[in-house]
Amino acid sequence: MATEDLAKSGGVKQNFTNLFDERTGGPTFQERYTKVATDKASLGQGTYGTVYRYVRKGTDSSYVAVKAIKRQKVGDADKFRTELDTMSQMDHPNVVHLYEVFEDAQAFKLIMELCTGGELFDAIIENESFTEVQCQHLVRQMVSSVFYCHENSIVHRDLKPENFLLASKETNPMLYEIKLIDFGLAKSFEEGQVHRTKAGTPYYVAPQVLEGKYGEKCDVWSLGVITYIMLCGYPPFYGDTDGEILKKVRKGAYQFDPAEWGGVSAEAKFAISKMLTKDEKARPSARETLAIDWVAGKKPTNGGDVNLNSKVVNNMRDFVGATQFKKAVLITMANQLCNSDTDLEIKKLAEVFRQYDDDGNGTLTYDELKAALGASNMSDDLLAGLDFDGSQKIEYSEFLASAVDASKLFSENKRLHACFTTFDTNNDGVLSREEVREVIKSFHKGGYEEGSYTDADLDEEVKKIFEEIDGDNNGCIDEQEFQAYFQEVQANSPKK
Numbered sequence: 001m002a003t004e005d006l007a008k009s010g011g012v013k014q015n016f017t018n019l020f021d022e023r024t025g026g027p028t029f030q031e032r033y034t035k036v037a038t039d040k041a042s043l044g045q046g047t048y049g050t051v052y053r054y055v056r057k058g059t060d061s062s063y064v065a066v067k068a069i070k071r072q073k074v075g076d077a078d079k080f081r082t083e084l085d086t087m088s089q090m091d092h093p094n095v096v097h098l099y100e101v102f103e104d105a106q107a108f109k110l111i112m113e114l115c116t117g118g119e120l121f122d123a124i125i126e127n128e129s130f131t132e133v134q135c136q137h138l139v140r141q142m143v144s145s146v147f148y149c150h151e152n153s154i155v156h157r158d159l160k161p162e163n164f165l166l167a168s169k170e171t172n173p174m175l176y177e178i179k180l181i182d183f184g185l186a187k188s189f190e191e192g193q194v195h196r197t198k199a200g201t202p203y204y205v206a207p208q209v210l211e212g213k214y215g216e217k218c219d220v221w222s223l224g225v226i227t228y229i230m231l232c233g234y235p236p237f238y239g240d241t242d243g244e245i246l247k248k249v250r251k252g253a254y255q256f257d258p259a260e261w262g263g264v265s266a267e268a269k270f271a272i273s274k275m276l277t278k279d280e281k282a283r284p285s286a287r288e289t290l291a292i293d294w295v296a297g298k299k300p301t302n303g304g305d306v307n308l309n310s311k312v313v314n315n316m317r318d319f320v321g322a323t324q325f326k327k328a329v330l331i332t333m334a335n336q337l338c339n340s341d342t343d344l345e346i347k348k349l350a351e352v353f354r355q356y357d358d359d360g361n362g363t364l365t366y367d368e369l370k371a372a373l374g375a376s377n378m379s380d381d382l383l384a385g386l387d388f389d390g391s392q393k394i395e396y397s398e399f400l401a402s403a404v405d406a407s408k409l410f411s412e413n414k415r416l417h418a419c420f421t422t423f424d425t426n427n428d429g430v431l432s433r434e435e436v437r438e439v440i441k442s443f444h445k446g447g448y449e450e451g452s453y454t455d456a457d458l459d460e461e462v463k464k465i466f467e468e469i470d471g472d473n474n475g476c477i478d479e480q481e482f483q484a485y486f487q488e489v490q491a492n493s494p495k496k
Contacts, residue, residue, distance in 0.1 A: 020100065070106065115179050155187055236254035270293075349404065430478045
């Protein structure tokens, strides 16, 4: 699926994920990242590669997960690059972010959001089972992530607890923030398309996958299996060998043993039974699964409703009044903040986003945002200003960028450094007019394609940026000028 098709469907982030080919003289992975020494040899093993922990050079806390995939495992490299480009556009609080990709003669290196909480699978084992309310909290996040993928024409095909990570270490399952990972078996699809490749893991694979004739609802089946395990501690289809497991999967018969399921609500069992409907045509879609009463039930809260305060509203108003370049910087920083497991402000904002995302599709409608902020606070101009890409919805990165305290971001040199190096695509230490032009063009993509934003508009905007930031008038912006400008901008902003 082409990136432009994904963009038209909504819910994609306006980001600056870069795909660098080191063979053509671009910046190298070694120039930007340093491996972090850990007790474990790696963070984990995915479908096609091993994941390691790295830190971005020039910072002391911009940690990332790096997945190395050998070229011989890729097959069609051009198709793989297209898929990576598509994945880099994904913008959902429960889908892991892909930041950059480096390609050389041996491998592709994927730079991703670092999740420090471990696998959901390990959490399930440690807890033996979750309470129903805890399970409901987690299942909604998982179904929401899958619904988002399906809405953007991506079928995962290997959903299992190991492929849901926890963003950070938490002892209370009600605080778990889940991230869907490992798209090694994922595939783009068109409506009604039949897939024939047998992919997945025995416990979680749908009967139709074993037949070699299935659609995207195979992911819904897998979610049903995961939900079953979370509530009782064992799978609905089990056996001593893979052959025995798959034989039971083909039959699709399971039961709710009263010994383990006596205390589970009828609504939870109904939700599982719908997801584990053997007939794929009768099985609900991910959208329909989100609408099942138990999945869409009262949203869990951490001891009380999460409300936005007046400071966040003011942050949003400041965002709307900012220059396009400042907005681009804030959104880029917000994308990089998504993997911060120590930033309480980001955690709170992420919880707010999930709480008011009523349909779980990974975006906030204007009505949902009014419910979060209060209708009296949300003028039409403010809503339109927050909707940076003109999609009539507020994407996750747009929400974070507008709601976060900008003074906190601009006061930290390491965050500005990480943003600068993201824009500096040729890694020469300065931002050229062409690089700034590409940044601004990315954020005007919709208007640019429709013709409402022209090359002349773009050139004028770039000209103003250089007049404001390029202090020595040498035709480029170095990092010192970049940092000084944004720190001065924030210093001169009205105090809230």
